Amino acid sequence: MAYLERQLDEFNPDLQHQFRHTLHNHPLMQFDELTKLALRNPQVRFHSAKLERTHRFDKVREEHITGLTLQETLDNIEVSGSFVYIKEIQKDPIYAPLVQEIYKEIQKDTSKFHKSISRVQAWIFITSPGGVTPYHRDFETNHYFHIKGKKTLFLWDPKDKDVVSQEENEYFHGVHSLAKTLYTEEKFKKASRYDLGPSMGVFFPYTAPHMVENGTDEFSISLSITYTTAEDIQVRRIHKINQLLRKIGIKPTDIEKQIKLVYRLKLGAHWVLRTIVFFALSDWMGS
Ligand SMILES: [Fe+2]
The missing domain is CATH 1.20.5 (Single alpha-helices involved in coiled-coils or other helix-helix interfaces)
Incomplete structure (x- = not known):
């Protein structure tokens, strides 16, 4: 049975959309297995999830530590007020085959649009009840599979200039910084809202701004499969050049x-x- 069920006539890499999946039933997506993965994986990070929408996402890891160990955090995930993420699970020998299978299904749609795709990575997110992931953007395109619990995802169109200005993009790509990627109530009005439960997923176009609020009843688990296309790299390069031009006083064109x-x-x-x-x-x- 396929893991990914896209409810679309046609995939378009520029358009966010919801999809269905069956990964919440997979043995490797259960909390006990993910705990073992977290404890053996050097690429695991954790911090407090008791955050506001407006917190600087890139500062959270250093400014909002819980003082707990990873084991304590996971053993008490219902009450520890924490956010745990496991990076690059495609490198784990037990998880690698599953990530490859999911990516093959994604590729059926993406191969019509992209000649080459690089940096395919898989991430696990585990969040305590009530946890918040502040407003931010990532340098990838994302298939976000929600596995357990409930969460509300807010997602923005990265090409909407009222949300992401050209100048912000130049700073984001050129300096590799979220310093100008800031949440405002004005932007919030333009967000698309997704109330997610197990078996639901959302496609994020390249660098789409997002923010997540976990349900208060139970902890949640999500999986992301991310990648970068040749076209994304080109856009990134143009923004980088524009950032340099702006630095020397030349205003780049649209x-x-x-x-x-x-x-x-x-x-x-x-x-x-x-x-x-x-x-x-x-x-x-x-x-
Ligand atoms: Fe993110």
Whole structure:
């Protein structure tokens, strides 16, 4: 049986959407197995989840420690007020085959749009009741599978300039910083809300801003499969260059125009290359 059931006529990497999945029933997605994974995985992090929407996401790990050990945090997850995340579970020998199987299903849709995809990673998130993940963005595209408990996800369109300005994007990509990625009540009005339970999932377009509020009745578990496409890398490069231009006082032009121009230049370069190869081969065959 397939893990991923997309309720869409057609996948579009620019559009957020909800999907269904069956991973909540998988033995490796149960809390006891994930506890074992967390305790053997060097890529595990944890901190307080007693946070506000407005807290700086990138400062949480250092500014909101609980003083508990990982074992204490997990043993008391119902009351420890904590957030635990396990990075890069695709490197774990027990979890690697499962991540590959899920990614193969994702690839059926993404391969129509992207020539190459890199940095495929899988993450586990375990959150105490009432925990909050503040407003932030990540440098990836994300398939978010909710496994256990209830949570409310708020997700924004990363191309909405009222939410993400070009200048914020330049700082985010160019300086690799969330310092200008800030929550406001004005932005909140433009969020899409997803009330998630087990078997529900959401697709996040590349770098889409998001924020999560856990239900108060029970702790939750979610899985993310993230990746970066060749197109994402190109967008990132343009923002980086723009950030440098702005730094020296040059105001960059609209990013969408720049992306179209790069695409046309690439098509042009491809056509020139094909023409050169064609004439070289004609010449060689005629000689
Ligand atoms: Fe995130």
